[in-house]
Amino acid sequence: MQESLELLSRAINEWMPKNRPVSQNPSAPELEKILDVSLGEQGCDQQSLEDAIKAYLHYNPDASQVDFFKLLYSGRNKHALLGDWITSLSNxxxxxxxxxxxxxxxxxxxxxxxxxxxxxxxxxxxxxxxxxxxxxxxxxxxxxxxxxxxxxxxxxxxxxxxxxxxxxxxxxxxxxxxxxxxxxxxxxxxxxxxxxxxxxxxxxxxxxxxxxxxxxxxxxxxxxxxxxxxxxxxxxxxxxxxxxxxxxxxxxxxxxxxxxxxxxxxxxxxxxxxxxxxxxxxxxxxxxxxxxxxxxxxxxxxxxxxxxxxxxxxxxxxxxxxxxxxxxxxxxxxxxxxxxxxxxxxxxxKAIGNQGFAAKIDHLQSIKAECVEMVEQSESLEMLAPSVYLNVLFRYRPEHMTDEQEIRKLNIEICKTMMRNGGPYVDYAQYKGRYGIRLILANGEVTREHISVLLDQCELVGRELAGQ
Ligand SMILES: Cc1ncc(COP(=O)(O)O)c(C=O)c1O
Missing domain, CATH: 3.40.640.10 (Type I PLP-dependent aspartate aminotransferase-like (Major domain))
Structure with a gap:
């Protein structure tokens, strides 16, 4: 147990450095070449296990970061994380x-x-x-x-x-x-x-x-x-x-x-x-x-x-x-x-209380409203659907571009490029036949500044890809 605790402590302090890229974005064939995940008849030494844990953490997207906007969760709930550990401890x-x-x-x-x-x-x-x-x-x-x-x-x-x-x-x-x-x-x-x-x-x-x-x-x-x-x-x-x-x-x-x-x-x-x-x-x-x-x-x-x-x-x-x-x-x-x-x-x-969760939602709703306003004020971004909750579906569209297939390809490429860059992590989605960038607000730490940086990145990458 002590050994495992020490390892956990190293994992947190050394192998998950602050400000690491949100995503390493390895392709499956690349990762298969780099990693040896084979199992065998004989057990292995401790170092091999540590290397595997290091690789696991390194290549997994970091959903705890405030720039992780891809899924319907983001950030870290420290009380729940502790509970998860204790649950495994009790089995x-x-x-x-x-x-x-x-x-x-x-x-x-x-x-x-x-x-x-x-x-x-x-x-x-x-x-x-x-x-x-x-x-x-x-x-x-x-x-x-x-x-x-x-x-x-x-x-x-x-x-x-x-x-x-x-x-x-x-x-x-x-x-x-x-x-x-x-x-x-x-x-x-x-x-x-x-x-x-x-x-x-x-x-x-x-x-x-x-x-x-x-x-x-x-x-x-x-x-x-x-x-x-x-x-x-x-x-x-x-x-x-x-x-x-x-x-x-x-x-x-x-x-x-x-x-x-x-x-x-x-x-x-x-x-x-x-x-x-x-x-x-x-x-x-x-x-x-x-x-x-x-x-x-x-x-x-x-x-x-x-x-x-x-x-x-x-x-x-x-x-x-x-x-x-x-x-x-x-x-x-x-x-x-x-x-x-x-x-x-x-x-x-118990730790956060109903009011704590309410405050998180109210905060994110106000950030969402600011985000929608920023999209609407931008000359090259546009909303693809109304946003009543914490999803913002928008897309980048240069003025000259009218072909839906071209716009679709461009927005998919924007998401892929941003993922490769390791910065704010969003994904594309389709709504009623049109493709856009789905931004999920689920991290209570997110601020107007994070959103502003994200939208700037979408525009910047979009402009570069569109050759403007
Ligand atoms: C509306 C809705 N229902 C159900 C699910 C499935 O939930 P789970 O991933 O916990 O199985 C999702 C997952 O994203 C969802 O968005």
Whole structure:
């Protein structure tokens, strides 16, 4: 242990120097040539292990830096990082209270607090939930709950000739497709409903798609709307979709993996004001709350729904009917071994508090507003979508350039060049057929100055590439 601690200390102090490039950007073939990752019959010496750790840290993009704008997380949450280390130290698992007693109580408290924010424990309902291995799994369970709600015998009998149909918007995360595949729904039966100019699902189009399915004798069972879409951060209209869901007895799930934390902010929670109307909700703590990956939860309004849907087996050796049986979270989960992710989330929530997360969101929203203003004032940059949350999708376009393919190529090249330069790290994305640069504001340390430098770089690199 002491040896490992010393190594960790060297890794932090020596192998991750301050101001190192955000990305080394090695190509896979290059890296394969440089690194020997082969395994063999014989064990190796300590130096080989140290070299491997050094290389791992060196070549991995540094998501802790303030210039890391690529993903839906950036920076470092020191409390959560400590929690992650302690979790590995304990190697607890979460199927029963017995083997993770403190983490179980922490997870239950987190679920209470999350449900309070979403509005699932409102006096009438208590709400429930379970932590899962990421937002994709939370969305999968949301769809599974929906399937169980409409066809409870699907769990035991299978499809039995029935065709179930799910609806998400054309801006939804691809985890909907994964879920439709895993659950035997069939990806063709996941309908991508048209979104409007603001990237929000069109309720009229949703209704039309449902009518079409019913006319075909199919069973609409799941509406999955998004709070904070992946590319532009749009919030689907909850109340209008809830009305449609209720009228057809369809389960309404909100994917708040990225945009759920807006509920911390008094100033901005109106974007998700009707979240309590949903049946289930996905929340990723490893995105805006910046807890080390993975930390996510599926929240459910109806108590007992998770156990009814997910349980099965384990009673003969694991889930003993003892005095703590009600605390065994494993029967709500599709996992057996499950990491004690609660500790890192609980520690950071305890340290930062609701107000701390709210302050982070409010700060980033004000930086976002300044960023949008800078883009709009620039002669060569333009916004590609409205920005209500913390995504800014814009592009570089010289005055003379009108061909969409040319603009697309130029913006992709800008991102690649900036990545190679090791400075501010952004990525390109496509929205409604047009390509631009996606900037994600997830790091609470980011200032107007960082944004100004980033936009200047985009213009500078763009000008050079366009030969101006
Ligand atoms: C809106 C949305 N939902 C779900 C996910 C999937 O979450 P995870 O990466 O935790 O599986 C993402 C990931 O970016 C997302 O943006």
């Amino acid at each position: 607890a698992t979460m199927h029963t209270y017995q083997v993770g007693p403190v983490a179980t109580l922490m997870e239950l408290e987190l679920i209470r607090q999350w449900n309070k924010l979403v509005g699932f424990n409102d006096g009438k309902n208590e709400g429930e939930g379970v932590m899962v291995a990421g937002g994709s799994q939370a969305n999968l369970i949301g769809m599974m709950l929906a399937r169980h709600h409409v066809c409870p015998d699907y769990k035991t009998k299978g499809a039995g000739g029935r065709t179930l149909v799910a609806y998400v918007s054309d801006q939804a995360h691809y985890s909907g497709q994964k879920a439709a595949n895993v659950l035997g729904i069939g990806t063709d039966n996941l309908i991508a409903v048209a979104s409007d100019d603001n990237g929000r699902i069109c309720p009229v189009a949703l209704q039309q798609e449902i009518d079409k399915s019913v006319a075909q004798g199919h069973i609409p069972f799941y509406i999955g709307i998004t709070a904070g879409t992946t590319v532009i951060g749009a919030y689907d209209p909850v109340a209008a979709c809830s009305k449609i869901a209720r009228a057809h007895n369809i389960w309404l799930h909100i994917d708040g993996a990225w945009g759920g934390p807006i509920l911390f902010s008094e100033q901005y929670r109106h974007l998700l004001a009707d979240s309590h109307l949903a049946d289930s909700f996905t929340w990723d703590a490893h995105k805006l709350m910046n807890v080390p990956i993975t930390a996510a939860v599926i929240l459910v309004k109806h108590e007992g729904a998770l156990r009814a849907c997910c349980s099965g087996g384990g009673g003969e050796y694991l889930f003993h009917a003892d005095e703590n049986a009600a605390y065994n979270l494993g029967e709500r989960s599709i996992q057996c071994g499950r990491r004690a992710d609660a500790l890192k989330v609980w520690l950071s929530w």
